[in-house]
Amino acid sequence: MSKVFDENIVQQVVDELHVADLENATIGDVLLVAQRLQEKTGIPFIRMDQGSPGLPANKIGIEAEKKALEAGVGSQYPAAAGVPEVKEQASRFVKAFIDVDITPRSCIPTVGSVASSYGAFIACTQCTPGKDKVLFIDPGFPIQKSQLRVIGAKWEQFDIYQFRGEKLRDKLEEYMKTGEIAAIVYSNPNNPAWICLEDSELQIIGELATRYDVVVLEDLAYFLMDFRTDFRTPWQPPYPPTVARYTDNYILMLSSSKIFSYAGQRMAVMCVSDKLYERHFPALAERYQDSGIFGQTLVASILYMITSGCTATTQYAYAEMMRASVDGELDFCADTQEYARRAEKMKEIFCANGFHVVYDRDVTQKVGDGFFFTIGYPGLSGGALLRQLLYYGISSIALGTTGSLQEGVRACTSRMTEDMFPLLEERAKAFHADHNQSQNIK
């Protein structure tokens, strides 16, 4: 046996932190267990749990933010709809990198994409009485379901694993034809599975969204991190696939956290389709005693009531990072491609030691390398694998907690550093030696 942490010490820490169910633990709990074990023993952990950026915050953003601080913008409430600079640059950004037209008015900064989805869930589920459920194309980001718990809204979900390509149509329609679905959510590339919905799938989603009048929330947290195709040149094709080409019922969520390594500053924009922005919903007007215009209600009667705008200087930072990208002065993909390099090596090490990639294919090609990947090990459930990996000093998230029916864990590449690879290899080998053996004994 060559475990790094013995079962007793792991159990001690789990008890100490009141983690009720380690195998289904949240990201936050796994993170605390790993941190505490490392603290207690001095033995370094290979932290594949939280999806926090592993690169320094973008320097163009930092400089712009310092300049804004010096200019004194910190004293005055920022406009509820966002400062004009960030709205203008977000509009240019989606045109330059996605080839989608959205006016600056409809690009709304929020306190991270978490606040975007929170606000959008509220608006979407209140537009039409009875049409108040959210449909998750899972696996997905567990926090979005927790948001619905706060709001008190209901949801449906399914694991897309068995429903790729044309099969997606019937599956989606099964939920949508009830008339209860107000919004559909997915992330592309996907957190946790790193699968990417292909153009044909987005077309299905878009067509059904129009037919059943459902708003599609497309989470672009890992924007342009599908490195199988080079999308990085602004104003030039190829452009990444998006549902925005197939319906007017969409909101794109563009976080600064991963693409500019700006997670600590909590800044995103939600880019609302102009047609959706302008739609009038009597139920919104009645509830908020306002115009009932989707975008106006969202900004002035919902988001403003939650945080009254977002940090002024960070809005200028985000504006400047987007401007520099659009104008070809900043190649943010050159930074984030580092995650793909790490993923490739990590997958290699795991796969050489009895593991396999769980979500391994899109419709037409193999899943690429990026911020996350998924791995499984024969004979182990996702929860058991999470627990066993902890004994070998590797932290991860069980796929079951993300709405997946597959057995495995999510691995995040962001904290991996060059000097940790030999350690990962050693631990993966030890894991395999122990588990392979134990399988042979049985």
Add this chain to the structure above:
Amino acid sequence: MSKVFDENIVQQVVDELHVADLENATIGDVLLVAQRLQEKTGIPFIRMDQGSPGLPANKIGIEAEKKALEAGVGSQYPAAAGVPEVKEQASRFVKAFIDVDITPRSCIPTVGSVASSYGAFIACTQCTPGKDKVLFIDPGFPIQKSQLRVIGAKWEQFDIYQFRGEKLRDKLEEYMKTGEIAAIVYSNPNNPAWICLEDSELQIIGELATRYDVVVLEDLAYFLMDFRTDFRTPWQPPYPPTVARYTDNYILMLSSSKIFSYAGQRMAVMCVSDKLYERHFPALAERYQDSGIFGQTLVASILYMITSGCTATTQYAYAEMMRASVDGELDFCADTQEYARRAEKMKEIFCANGFHVVYDRDVTQKVGDGFFFTIGYPGLSGGALLRQLLYYGISSIALGTTGSLQEGVRACTSRMTEDMFPLLEERAKAFHADHNQSQNIK
């Protein structure tokens, strides 16, 4: 007649901006009308509408924030409960300036006090089934009621004008004995009326909060701005009155917006009584599938789901501004006292021209001078006064929109500058000449 803007142009702008009911317009709408009139005519407005700081952002905060940006804290998600520095300094701040003991754990940074009350409303109204209404001791901040509209919670409210001192007890009990009140909210000093609840009144609120198990949300947005008593020396009496001396069921909301002129950066702390933080509520545990411990649920299952923490660098800025204040290096009252100087002069001008202060007394003394004051004019309702003042180039908020039953408007002193006083005097005189005359004719 000596109006600055004639009725037609005001009506044009009101129509252009789709303001449905000018006399009951929100702060946001009045602000837009004033801005647009100024833009259209080039004639400067005396802007008494929005309570935005009229002083530069605190330099100690700006420097700390720049340092944090340079240190690279912008890349990583801040801890859900806040960075240790801001928690520690908030705990010291409430001890040094209010003489109240709250552990750093229970001091939670939020994206402005708007996010504090939003999160607290959710938590408080979900603790106990059936106990789900909020009681406003009005006049108050209209946004807090709008927050309940987003959440879908109900409220009760009354105008405290007729219920000062011992009369407050029966009035409060009338609502609380139904068992439906989960939380009570007020600001002290009060927005909009600048009245201050006295120690005897806070004692009544605290005693009843304990008896009826109700959480008191004490909004300290204008902390230490009651300049009738000098509270500014840290660690030394006199300390300002607070409900925290009379109950364990409280949350203090401490915004950085006004005391440090930091509104643009969206940062506050909510200081939860330790006893309340530690209480277990089965309904919270069930809804969130968590521990159901009030403070833990509030941080990890509610606030985290709304914004996933708040801007990292701003947390360091707020920590440093509080530290400098507590350590006697920063006298923030010296800055904010400027508002009192302006209020005194503005009230003098209005009162010399037929106006009167509406909320003019606390239980034992006259209302002081500070960020806001209230004025009325004989024979005019609050809404009519708002409209008439606009014609004379002065913007304000009708008291009716703040839950007040008194006729008058709220005036904010923050945007008033030295060079505007002659203009204010001229316009107030003109207003009085026109209105006094018209009264005489009748």
